[in-house]
Amino acid sequence: MNTAVIVPLLLFLAVVFLVGFLSAKRISKKNDFLQEYFLGSREMGGLILAMTMVATYGSASSFVGGPGAAYTQGLGWVLLAMAQVVTGYFTLMILGKRFAIKSRQYKAITLVDYLKSRYESKAVVILSAASIVLFLFSAMAAQWIGGARLVETITGLSYTTALFIFAVTILIYVTIGGFRAVVVTDTIQGIIMFFGTLIILAGTIIAGGGLPAIMADLTAENPALVSPFGAEGELTPLYVSSFWILVGVGVVGLPQVAVRAMSYKNSVSMHRALIIGTFVVAFMMFGIHLTGVLARPILPGIDAPDTVMPLIVLEVLPAWLAGIVLAAPLAAIMSTVDSLLLLVSSTVVKDVYLNYIQPEADNRRIKKVTYSVTVLLGAAVFILALNPPDLLIWLNLFAFGGLEAAFIWPIVLGLYWEKGNKHGALASIISGVGSYVLIYQFTPDVLGVHSVTIPVILSLFCYIGVSLLTQKKIPAVV
Amino acid sequence: MNEQSPVKKRWSITAKEALIGTAIVILHFCLWFGFAYGLGSGPPEEYRYIAGMPAWFFFSCVIVPIFIIILVALAVRFFFTDISLEEEEEKK
Incomplete structure (x- = not known):
């Protein structure tokens, strides 16, 4: 074990705990427990909003998987990753103030609350709550596994111990601190990710002898590595462009992202977040993926791409700095997992328990149920992550794409198109998830585009078509 | 009718801002x-090569994002x- 690497990580965990306890104090002072616990009483300012959006979205896939893929594919993968810059401004702009206003008007605490008030349909509520719990629970488990593997690699602890430390940390601060703890830690984690990226990019460029030298090495090894087409030329313009849906505009449909767009304080917070968020996401995506490419001449022949990020950090930075920088991918994973945990918990408590099981529950009872559900969910993920079943791995594969295909149109068109109705929303959710699972399973990347592309288009047509066909029976609700 | 107009005004503002977002995305994609x-x-x-990077990469992954940040x-x-x-505001 490497003390110089571990001390900064421990410090980081201590800060995270502190935030959890401070937030817990705030919760006890607020009257509306659910609003505070799941939305932080809609008090987020610009910096926190921007950072929690970026950090929630930027997960293990961007900080561990991403640099690994860039290592294998070259600059073409950085180009692909840059589609994510869109998420910095598009989600907030398209959902916009109207989503914030509507959710206040509906007193919506979860995305399902919003859909419930907008479409007034039990089927929409049940179907969307079920897909959120199913998909995000699996996504969360996959991220926990990633987090534990990373702790294992960095510290040399066993997988089980690493998973335990990782799980207990998250469970404690999320359970006691709720949304406020999640977004404040997201902000700290986002800042760590930002500076971590800066340091590791600079360190890698220096270690490789400067950009021109590294580019020359890459060209000498395989000229395709500096082209936009990938190492083997398989990154076609059409395929890379289709990622603009999966990791760009489609992100609007992710519940963990959408819920943040209903919890900011005022217009000024939103304006600031647009600028900060775009800047931060652009810099992070550029830096972390470019690092993956530049690592190739410095550390040739890495077989497991997921280890590129920790290995390059340990290679090019002094130990004390490596510890700080390695907190970045860990922060990326934690900031995603904490949001998912809270979101799944809010769906179970607010959308299932309070809607259908015990609508009359009083504040004390709600509190008890909320804390228990969060802890139980965390414990369940922990147990599953110890020995992940195949079903979970399978579900995780299309968690994000499936949720995007399900929710993007019911949310966006629900806001801006008054003729959209519950039949359209149902058709959109079913066709989106259904076709995505089928395409992913049987003909992935059909027609040369990422599997999510066709389901998103199909669910658009279903939403519009079915809404128009059922116009006369259902009066429009806006 | 008078009561409703601030609501409508707010509605057209939010629609306009969403359209601006869509326009920036389309421009962003085309440039990229x-x-x-x-x-x-x-x-x-x-x-x-510009600044040690292939020109295509320098423009699409460095200049375009900077331009988009400024545009936003x-x-x-x-x-x-x-x-x-x-919601209270709109009733005034």
Whole structure:
């Protein structure tokens, strides 16, 4: 074990705990427990909003998987990753103030609350709550596994111990601190990710002898590595462009992202977040993926791409700095997992328990149920992550794409198109998830585009078509 | 009728801002695509280099994002309106 690497990580965990306890104090002072616990009483300012959006979205896939893929594919993968810059401004702009206003008007605490008030349909509520719990629970488990593997690699602890430390940390601060703890830690984690990226990019460029030298090495090894087409030329313009849906505009449909767009304080917070968020996401995506490419001449022949990020950090930075920088991918994973945990918990408590099981529950009872559900969910993920079943791995594969295909149109068109109705929303959710699972399973990347592309288009047509066909029976609700 | 007009005004502001977002995305995509594949489609040996990076990469992954950040900042500064998000306001 490497003390110089571990001390900064421990410090980081201590800060995270502190935030959890401070937030817990705030919760006890607020009257509306659910609003505070799941939305932080809609008090987020610009910096926190921007950072929690970026950090929630930027997960293990961007900080561990991403640099690994860039290592294998070259600059073409950085180009692909840059589609994510869109998420910095598009989600907030398209959902916009109207989503914030509507959710206040509906007193919506979860995305399902919003859909419930907008479409007034039990089927929409049940179907969307079920897909959120199913998909995000699996996504969360996959991220926990990633987090534990990373702790294992960095510290040399066993997988089980690493998973335990990782799980207990998250469970404690999320359970006691709720949304406020999640977004404040997201902000700290986002800042760590930002500076971590800066340091590791600079360190890698220096270690490789400067950009021109590294580019020359890459060209000498395989000229395709500096082209936009990938190492083997398989990154076609059409395929890379289709990622603009999966990791760009489609992100609007992710519940963990959408819920943040209903919890900011005022217009000024939103304006600031647009600028900060775009800047931060652009810099992070550029830096972390470019690092993956530049690592190739410095550390040739890495077989497991997921280890590129920790290995390059340990290679090019002094130990004390490596510890700080390695907190970045860990922060990326934690900031995603904490949001998912809270979101799944809010769906179970607010959308299932309070809607259908015990609508009359009083504040004390709600509190008890909320804390228990969060802890139980965390414990369940922990147990599953110890020995992940195949079903979970399978579900995780299309968690994000499936949720995007399900929710993007019911949310966006629900806001801006008054003729959209519950039949359209149902058709959109079913066709989106259904076709995505089928395409992913049987003909992935059909027609040369990422599997999510066709389901998103199909669910658009279903939403519009079915809404128009059922116009006369259902009066429009806006 | 008079009571409703502030609501309607707020509604058209939010719709306008969503359209601006969509317009920026379309422009962003075109610039990103145009520079990457417009400058990067030739043989890699013949690439022009700027600041140590192939020109296609420098423009599509460095200049375009900087341009978009500036564009977002300008859009927010000049076209985004500071409105109340609370429902009470609209009843006034």
